[in-house]
Amino acid sequence: DTGVSQDPRHKITKRGQNVTFRCDPISEHNRLYWYRQTLGQGPEFLTYFQNEAQLEKSRLLSDRFSAERPKGSFSTLEIQRTEQGDSAMYLCASSLYDSSNTEAFFGQGTRLTVV
Amino acid sequence: QKEVEQNSGPLSVPEGAIASLNCTYSDRGSQSFFWYRQYSGKSPELIMSIYSNGDKEDGRFTAQLNKASQYVSLLIRDSQPSDSATYLCAATTSGTYKYIFGTGTRLKVLA
Numbered sequence: 001d002t003g004v005s006q007d008p009r010h011k012i013t014k015r016g017q018n019v020t021f022r023c024d025p026i027s028e029h030n031r032l033y034w035y036r037q038t039l040g041q042g043p044e045f046l047t048y049f050q051n052e053a054q055l056e057k058s059r060l061l062s063d064r065f066s067a068e069r070p071k072g073s074f075s076t077l078e079i080q081r082t083e084q085g086d087s088a089m090y091l092c093a094s095s096l097y098d099s100s101n102t103e104a105f106f107g108q109g110t111r112l113t114v115v
Numbered sequence: 116q117k118e119v120e121q122n123s124g125p126l127s128v129p130e131g132a133i134a135s136l137n138c139t140y141s142d143r144g145s146q147s148f149f150w151y152r153q154y155s156g157k158s159p160e161l162i163m164s165i166y167s168n169g170d171k172e173d174g175r176f177t178a179q180l181n182k183a184s185q186y187v188s189l190l191i192r193d194s195q196p197s198d199s200a201t202y203l204c205a206a207t208t209s210g211t212y213k214y215i216f217g218t219g220t221r222l223k224v225l226a
Contacts, residue, residue, distance in 0.1 A: 033214065035216075040123075040218070041219075042119075042203050042219050043214075045214070048212075055211070093214075102147045102207060103164050105161060106151075106159050108157075108158050109157075109158040
């Protein structure tokens with residue numbers, strides 16, 4: 001088990017460009033989460049999936065953000081028409097939906113810089 | 116009102132001392148609580164989970180939960196300089212398994 005994997009680790013993009021991030025969860029985990037973290041803040045919830053179903057999306061998330069998890073395996077997070085305010089660390093986490101244990105494990109994160 | 120609150124610190128303790136980190140939460144229906152450690156520029160790393168009232172020990176770490184007071188704490192015994200990091204408290208919201216994080220407490224262990 002190699003843990004949660006995110007790609008790329010770093011991304012620099014020009015304002016207005018679209019970017020896509022990938023997350024590969026721990027293999028047996030059926031829940032997958034996306035968070036965003038800026039300096040000095042805790043991770044901020046964006047969205048989460050159970051298998052391929054997107055169960056919740058943050059109301060703070062604009063329509064420029066979209067996430068998918070086809071076939072309930074890896075997930076992608078796309079940001080369209082990036083803005084400088086989108087610069088942050090984007091974190092993916094996964095967990096196994098089990099009433100007795102709900103521990104979530106994070107990937108290394110993707111650091112996005114919008115210039 | 117923030118759903119999970121932590122003192123941002125920094126909390127400074129001498130090497131070998133006990134570090135005590137605290138967290139309060141607002142959702143009475145929260146069932147699961149977690150402590151993560153985050154080094155600067157890295158992603159959060161899970162240290163402890165706790166689901167029922169009382170203490171849970173794992174090595175040098177002890178998590179404490181008091182649901183009546185809506186309070187979670189983390190004790191680090193024999194603190195080491197390598198423990199210097201930001202500690203994030205998280206709780207799952209009632210009815211879902213969405214994790215809500217506090218802003219974190221920065222811990223400095225002085226050699």
